[in-house]
Amino acid sequence: MFCAIALQVTADEPSAHASAALIDQRVISSLPNLREQTAVIVAHLDLTTPFDTKSQWTFVAAILPGSHVEGTGEDPVNGGPLTQCFVRNLRPNCTYTKAEASSNLDYSTPIELYSAEVVFRGADSTRPLLMIETGGSHSGDGDHIIHTDLFMYDGQNDAFKSVFSNVTGSNNNQQTRYVRDGPLRGDLIVDTPSGCCYRIEVYRQDNSGRYARILAYRSHTVTRVARQSCAVERNGASSGERPT
Secondary structure, eight states: OEEEEEEEOOOOOOSSOOOHHHHHHHHHHHSOOBTTBOOEEEEEEEOHHHHTOSSOEEEEEEEOSOEEOOTTOSSOEEOOOEEEEEEETTEEEEEEEEEOTTOOBOTTSOOEEEEEEEEEEETTTEEEEEEEEEEOOOOTTSOOOEEEEEEEEETTTTEEEEEEEEEEOSTTOOEEEEOOSSTTTTOEEEEEEETTEEEEEEEEEOTTSOEEEEEEEEEEESSSTHHHHHHHHHHSTTOOOOOO
16 A cells, blocks of 8 residues: 655754754654664755755655565565655655555656756746656666656745646656756756657746646657658648647
């Protein structure tokens, strides 16, 4: 049985910024153990300076103890789910998937952190966002789930909030791409296979701060064999899709 867990630990707020070691220790102590095994920290990113936050904010990622399936192997592989923690001063707020001790995680559960970085919508390192990319375990054909999430800082409430979340596979050149420069700077481009063609979607932040789709169309074929079929589909009566 799987369930989403959001855990927050209360602690006295320090008058000065806490050290990275102390923050990591608080995160580990807030997470569950398994057979005396504890979580392993895999990323620690200061958010206070780039976001100019009111409190000390830190992003910490850790691998929980446990196991998961990988490829065609029948034996479980060590390594439980990935947990992502937003730490305000010394108060971790961690989200992860919890499995029963006798179960392996399914393929959709994030088990690996690919990247956690601050990206900027504006020139000269202004209008920051936190972008996190994670992945699930690989199936027998090598495919795996890739999660892309963006968070912005809400200064009025001294909190981070989700503004974009997307999931793709990996075997057919799917991609969620953050545009780092040029006229589309700060936008997101998502491409996924749709029948014989790629579906391209462009997302941009609206006035609320969340990303909304501003354009969608069908583009290049997935395979050379499918190109003729795609051309027929585009010219046929059933190809009335228009960008939105």
